[in-house]
Amino acid sequence: MYLRTYLLQAERLLDWTERESRDSWEDDFQRFALGLFRYQSASIPAYHAYVEHLGIDAARLTDWHGIPPVPASAFKSHDLSAAPQGKEAAIFETSGTTISRPGRVRLGTTLLYEASLLPNARRHLLPDGARLPAIVFGPHAEETPHSSLWYMVDHVVKKEAKSGAWIVREGVPRWDLADEILEEAASTDQPVLLLGTTLLFMAYFERLASADRRFALPAGSRAMDTGGAKGIRAEFTRDEVRRGFATYLGIPDSHLVNEYGMAELGSQFYDDTLLAHVKRRARMEGKRIPPWVRTRVLDPETLREVPDGQQGILVHYDLANLDTPLAIQTEDLGTRVGNRLTIAGRLPAAEARGCSLAFEQFVEAERRMAPQRTEEPR
Amino acid sequence: MTSAFYLPLGLEEGLETTVQRFGPAHDALELHLPVVTADDLTRWIEVLREARETNLATLATSHIIRSLDKVAARFLDSRDPARREAIDSLSRSGRFTVPMIERALDDAFQPLVRGGITKWLVSELGSVHALDRPVAGPGGILRRAHGPEWMLQIYAGNVPALPVWPMLSALLLKAALLAKTSAREPLLAPLLARTIAEVDEKLGACLAVVWWKGGSADLDPVAIRLAPAVMVFGGDEALAGVSRHAARGAHVVLHGPKVSLAYVERRALRFAGLRALAARAAQDVSLYDQQGCLSPHAFYVERKGEVSPEKFTEALASALEAASADLPRGEVPAEDAARIQLLRAQARFEAAGLAAYAPTSVELMDPPGSRSVLGNVGIHGATKVVESSGSTSWTVILEDRARFEPGPAHRTVRVHGVDGPEDLARALRGSVRYVETLGLEASGPERARLAAVFTGIGIPRIAPVGRMQRPTPLGTHGGVRRLLPFATWSTVEAAPARSKPVRNAPARRRAPGRRASR
Numbered sequence: 065m066y067l068r069t070y071l072l073q074a075e076r077l078l079d080w081t082e083r084e085s086r087d088s089w090e091d092d093f094q095r096f097a098l099g100l101f102r103y104q105s106a107s108i109p110a111y112h113a114y115v116e117h118l119g120i121d122a123a124r125l126t127d128w129h130g131i132p133p134v135p136a137s138a139f140k141s142h143d144l145s146a147a148p149q150g151k152e153a154a155i156f157e158t159s160g161t162t163i164s165r166p167g168r169v170r171l172g173t174t175l176l177y178e179a180s181l182l183p184n185a186r187r188h189l190l191p192d193g194a195r196l197p198a199i200v201f202g203p204h205a206e207e208t209p210h211s212s213l214w215y216m217v218d219h220v221v222k223k224e225a226k227s228g229a230w231i232v233r234e235g236v237p238r239w240d241l242a243d244e245i246l247e248e249a250a251s252t253d254q255p256v257l258l259l260g261t262t263l264l265f266m267a268y269f270e271r272l273a274s275a276d277r278r279f280a281l282p283a284g285s286r287a288m289d290t291g292g293a294k295g296i297r298a299e300f301t302r303d304e305v306r307r308g309f310a311t312y313l314g315i316p317d318s319h320l321v322n323e324y325g326m327a328e329l330g331s332q333f334y335d336d337t338l339l340a341h342v343k344r345r346a347r348m349e350g351k352r353i354p355p356w357v358r359t360r361v362l363d364p365e366t367l368r369e370v371p372d373g374q375q376g377i378l379v380h381y382d383l384a385n386l387d388t389p390l391a392i393q394t395e396d397l398g399t400r401v402g403n404r405l406t407i408a409g410r411l412p413a414a415e416a417r418g419c420s421l422a423f424e425q426f427v428e429a430e431r432r433m434a435p436q437r438t439e440e441p442r
Numbered sequence: 443m444t445s446a447f448y449l450p451l452g453l454e455e456g457l458e459t460t461v462q463r464f465g466p467a468h469d470a471l472e473l474h475l476p477v478v479t480a481d482d483l484t485r486w487i488e489v490l491r492e493a494r495e496t497n498l499a500t501l502a503t504s505h506i507i508r509s510l511d512k513v514a515a516r517f518l519d520s521r522d523p524a525r526r527e528a529i530d531s532l533s534r535s536g537r538f539t540v541p542m543i544e545r546a547l548d549d550a551f552q553p554l555v556r557g558g559i560t561k562w563l564v565s566e567l568g569s570v571h572a573l574d575r576p577v578a579g580p581g582g583i584l585r586r587a588h589g590p591e592w593m594l595q596i597y598a599g600n601v602p603a604l605p606v607w608p609m610l611s612a613l614l615l616k617a618a619l620l621a622k623t624s625a626r627e628p629l630l631a632p633l634l635a636r637t638i639a640e641v642d643e644k645l646g647a648c649l650a651v652v653w654w655k656g657g658s659a660d661l662d663p664v665a666i667r668l669a670p671a672v673m674v675f676g677g678d679e680a681l682a683g684v685s686r687h688a689a690r691g692a693h694v695v696l697h698g699p700k701v702s703l704a705y706v707e708r709r710a711l712r713f714a715g716l717r718a719l720a721a722r723a724a725q726d727v728s729l730y731d732q733q734g735c736l737s738p739h740a741f742y743v744e745r746k747g748e749v750s751p752e753k754f755t756e757a758l759a760s761a762l763e764a765a766s767a768d769l770p771r772g773e774v775p776a777e778d779a780a781r782i783q784l785l786r787a788q789a790r791f792e793a794a795g796l797a798a799y800a801p802t803s804v805e806l807m808d809p810p811g812s813r814s815v816l817g818n819v820g821i822h823g824a825t826k827v828v829e830s831s832g833s834t835s836w837t838v839i840l841e842d843r844a845r846f847e848p849g850p851a852h853r854t855v856r857v858h859g860v861d862g863p864e865d866l867a868r869a870l871r872g873s874v875r876y877v878e879t880l881g882l883e884a885s886g887p888e889r890a891r892l893a894a895v896f897t898g899i900g901i902p903r904i905a906p907v908g909r910m911q912r913p914t915p916l917g918t919h920g921g922v923r924r925l926l927p928f929a930t931w932s933t934v935e936a937a938p939a940r941s942k943p944v945r946n947a948p949a950r951r952r953a954p955g956r957r958a959s960r
Contacts, residue, residue, distance in 0.1 A: 110795055117794030135787035141823060142795065364779030365833045377780045395784040397776050408776075 093358065096383050097128035100390050107146040110138075111389050128358070133379045133391035136328050139167025147172030147387045156212040156327040169212070169327050172387050177330045178219055180384035184354055185220045188321055188334035189257065189288055191342040196285075198225035199245055201260025201268065203232040212327040213290065217259045225257060237264060239271055246279045246313070255284030258313070262289045262322075266300055269308040278312045286319040286338055324351055324407050328392050330384025331357050333405055350399075350406035356383040361400045372401045375408060444531060446473040446628040448635035448651040451643075453489060457482075464628070465534045466773070473628065478654040480664045486650050487620060487668055490592050494618035497644035501616065503573050507559045509642035510610055514554040516637060517547050524637040531629040532602050536773040542730060543602050545769070549912045550603040554610070562915040563614060566925045573616055576934050584934035589615025590671035590693060592648075593928065596656070596684070598675035598697075599626025601734035607915060608673055609634055609649070611924050618648040620665060628653045656680060663687040671928045673697070693928045697920045700735040701848045702726075703742065704881030704907055705866060705896070706754065707888050711747025716757050719883060722908025724761035726881055727836075728769045729911040732851035735878040735920075736911050739848045740856040742866045751859035752826065755840040759828040762836035762853060771835055774852045781850035782834040789839045792823030844869040848876070863895045874900045878920065881907040 105115040105122040111134065115122060118132055125131065138144060139158050145168075147153075153174045158167035171177060190196075198221045205211070205218035221228040231242045249256045258265075265287070272278060287309055302322075309315040318341040325332035333351035340347040353359050360369055361376040370376045379393045397408040446464070449457070458477040463470040476482075498506075516522045525547060532543045554562070563570050567587050569577040576584035593612045597605045605621065609631065612619040623631045632651045639646020654661050657679070666672060666687040674684045675697040688694050704723065711719075726738050741758070743751040774782075826840040836853040844858045844865040860866060870877065880901045884892050893904050902921035903913070915924060 110791075114791055114794045133787075135784050135791055137784060137788045138791045141788070141792060362783075364776045364783060365774070367783060375776060377783060393784060393787050395777075395780045397780055 093356070093383070094128055096356075097131065097358075097381060097390065098125060100383060100386070101125065101128070101131045104146060104389050108144055108387075108389065110142040110144055128381060129360075131381065131391045133381075133393040134389045135393045136326065136395070137167070139169060139328055139388075141167075143168070143170070144389060145170035145172075145387045154212075154215060155210055156215070157210040158327040167328075169388055174215075176384055176386045180331045180354070180356065180382075181216050181219060182223055184332055184334065185216075185288075186224060188323075188336070188339055188352070189220070189286060190224055191339045192284075194255070194257075194284065195224065195226050196255055196257040197227045197249070198229070198257045198259060199242075199249070200228060200230045201232070201237075201242070201258065201264040202230065203235065204230045207232075207234065213261075213325065216325070216332070220259065231260070232264070237267070239268060242268060243277075246281070249285070250279045250281055250314075253282050255282045255286070258285070258287035258315070260287075260289060262291055262300065262305055265289055266305065266308055269312045272312045278314075280314040284319075285313070285315055286321065287313070287315050288321045288323055288334075290323040290325065318347075322351075326392075326394070328385075328388065329357075329380055329382045330386070331382045333407075336404075348404055349401065350404035353400070353403045353405050355403070357381065359398075359400055359405055361398065364397070373399055375399045378405075378407070444471050444473055444629065446623070446632055446653060447476050448632040448639070448649060449476070449486070450489070450493060450639070450647045450650065453486060453650070466536050469534060469536075471531065471534050475628075476652055478652055478661060480660050483620075483661060483664050484668070487592065487665070490618035490620060490648060490650055493647040494592060494616070496647075498613070498616050498618065498648050501644060503563070503570055503614070503616075506613055506616070506645065507563070507570070509638070509645055510559055510613065511555055512641045513634070513638050514551040514559075516641070517551045517634075518555065524633065524640075528630055528633055531633070532627070535627070537626070537733075538602055538730065538772040539770040541769050542772065545729060545911075546602040550606040553912075553915055558915065559610070559614070563925070565916045566923050567929065573614075576932065579933075582936045584936075586932045586934075587615075587929045588932070589617040589925075590928055592618035592620065592669065593671040593673065594665050594669035595619060595621045596672070596674040596676060596680065597621065597624050597627075597631060599624030599628070601730045602627065603630060604675065604734075605631040606634060607924060609638075611673075611928075613638070613645055613648070615925055615928055617671065617928070619650070620669075621649070621651045622656070622665070623651060623653045625653065625655075657683065673928075695920070695922055695927050697735075700876050700878040700920070701739045702736050702879040702881065702910055703740050703846075703866070703877060704738045704910065705860075705863065705883070705892065706741060706743045706747075706907070707882075707884035707892060708744035708747035709888060710883045710885065711744065711749035711754065713748055716749050716753070717761070719907065720754070720757035720761035721764070722906075723758055723881075723883075724765040725769075725908055726910040727758075727762060727853055727855050728765040728771070731772055731774075731853060732849070732855075734911070736913065737851070738855065738879075738881055738910060739851075740846070740858060741881075742844055742858050742860045742869075745859050745861060751857055752840060755826060755828060755838050755857045758855070758857065759836070759838045762838065762855075763830065766830065766835045766853075771853060774834060778850055778852055779834045782837060782852060782854050785839070785850055785854065786827055786829055786834075786837055789824035789827040793825055793827060795823070846870055846873050846876075863892055867895065867899050870899060877901050879903040879905055879910050879913075881905055881910040883907040 102122045105112050114134065115132060120130065120132060134144060136158070147170045152170045152172060154171045156169040156171070158169060200217055200221065202214055202217060205214045208214045229245050231238055289305065306317050306320060309320050310317065318337055321338050322335045323332055331354050333353065335351055336348045358381040360379045360381070361374070362368065362379060363370050363376050375397055377394070378396045378398050379391065381391045383390060399406045459474050460477055462473045462475055464473045465471050516524045517528065519525060528547060529540060529543050532538060533540050560570050567573065568579055568585065571577050572585065572587040573589060576586040579585040595608050595612065597608070609619060609621060621631055635646070635649040635651045638649065656662065662683060666684055667689055669689065669692060671693040672684055672688055673695045674680060677699055681696045681698050684694065684696060704726065723741060730737060732739065741754070743754050745751060823841065824839045825842050827837070829837045834852060837855070839856045841856055841858050844860045846869045849856060880896050880903070882889060882892055882896070882904050883906070896904055902918055905913070913919065
């Protein structure tokens, strides 16, 4: 039963990603989502209890809008997986956004995850079909087996890149190694693909600034940066990041692609920059919601769906989530216009909150006391 | 145009200013702000020090108290333009509603009038004259207190009226004051300084209140390095900055981020008093929308009372609904609302899971205007969520075990069932440093016993439920007194007794060595 459901789903998704030039597949989405929901509510005990408690009859539901989302934080308090214990193909840890301990996303198989991530990465990072040497500003997946981000990056390198080099070794960023690799890349005509977290890139740029050093990477070089744990929750403005890539690596705005993802979701969201450049069209606002994902934007006060263009809480419905619930309520804010999603960056804290202990400060302080990790899993 | 700064006469000349919009776009105030440079700061500090020498250093404390009493009376008088301007400008930001701002002003100024300032001073320095001359203290020793020459105070903007007691404390210590306001609330401090100057120009000459961007590498260290005394409210980063730059020997008081909690003893849990108790609890939760350190984020409620923690939860929910009409909530940033929604969803999810393992048939009355998601009493996680419908106005989450985790605020509160104070003490292990106040509902010997337990684990302030947001100037803040940390002392020890005892103080009605009360 399990295998059959999986294979069906994977087949559908693979098929879908192949014909993704059309963005709207409402009927298909409806059918697949409801099938997936029926499967998940029957085979994830904690989700089953929730669905039952809400009085929802999975067999009778006719509209995916009625699928109850689980709060992203529930991965920290509950086991939310249909995969049999001990037989996981991968266990990803979620970032500690609300409760300090991380949650666990247990996957019985990663094939569906891969089926979602690869065409998406290809479309946004390699729309010209280039096969490039990859330089990862992060650790190898083997060093961080519970990070969905580094799993994803690793998989992209394995399937799409000419070669791979990793800057973080044993949890430590090896900047000298980065210098060496980039120097070599800059001396050839071979463009490169950089993949990493915004934080690490910016830390490296700071170092280059103090050494008064910069590299001019060959034309066609490109970079994917990601907020790592929390989309674009940034200590930097997007402008600063863009300026950093242009100044220190010679990577223009058109070749810098920001990605947003979370361990609780099998699918990712990418900027349109490089794709627009290759297709010689104007860039579209925001990130693309893959056709096998729906994102609802809810009014933060009323939880009613808001019209396009209005900001609200993001709730994702992701068909690439097979073993874990497809509907996830986040605490991220954003706006949607059609299938474009803009995630609201949190401004750098303009001012301390005074004597009130902010929720996140507390969590932050607690986390700082926990053993250090260079890279947060997501 | 509103001036969002105060500088003593003469300093405003030649000052470059900018205009900034403050508050919601549709109703923004245009604020007049000085452009502050490092040179300005050092010059102003010089001027303040001179002004203090001329005007304040030798001024009798009774004079200062009389003037500050008048200032307090003005902010309590609903017809006075100072109070009216305070209410008008603070409400413009939308963060707090008018009834809450009125409460903030009342609670800040009422304890000061009718002898309040004198009591405050005496409670800390032993005598109202301690800063004027040597006065008899315990053991027959004469003591004279000295305030710092000037103080640097850095305010936070999280609650209205935060700058009131700190600004007054500087003047009471006969110290000049350079105050940096918060970008979130830059209005009350300059208004207070202006009002002080209107009442007493000598005091007004010793105050400067300005805003500059906190963390400015060229400004913060300049002021901090020169200051003999610093009081700062802020997050960890701001506090670390002050510690790093403060001069050696400077008196530094740092008020970092904290929250408050409340504890209800089982004998206080009676149906007869439940509504009143819940109303008092709801006041503490609702005031200032949990933006301040005095706001309770959780109630620890003893089991086995006449009223169960679950019944208390419902009563608190009804009272919060009522409070949302009497004390309307301020505007809530979308990020915070999203956090509240996620917390509610998480609690519902937990409650549902528990219900699944032990199906319940408990029927409960829901307060009007709310919906409730029921679960059965379980061991871990939320067992019940009661929330305002169609908004994040208020949320009460019942949990069956004690733990400590601050909530996302804006009237979001947890109720934890406990067997006794040990449960709370255990939950706070390692986290007591985050607690400012414990509201305690208990009476008689039980209250004394519980107060002993909770002060024993280091909680700095215990207050009755319903008065958590109304501290007294006689108490502590962040575990320290309000004047004492900045005072230094001269003492005069008594000459050894010869054949006839020598009186060491001008003979009054009081015997030497007895503690003077005034």
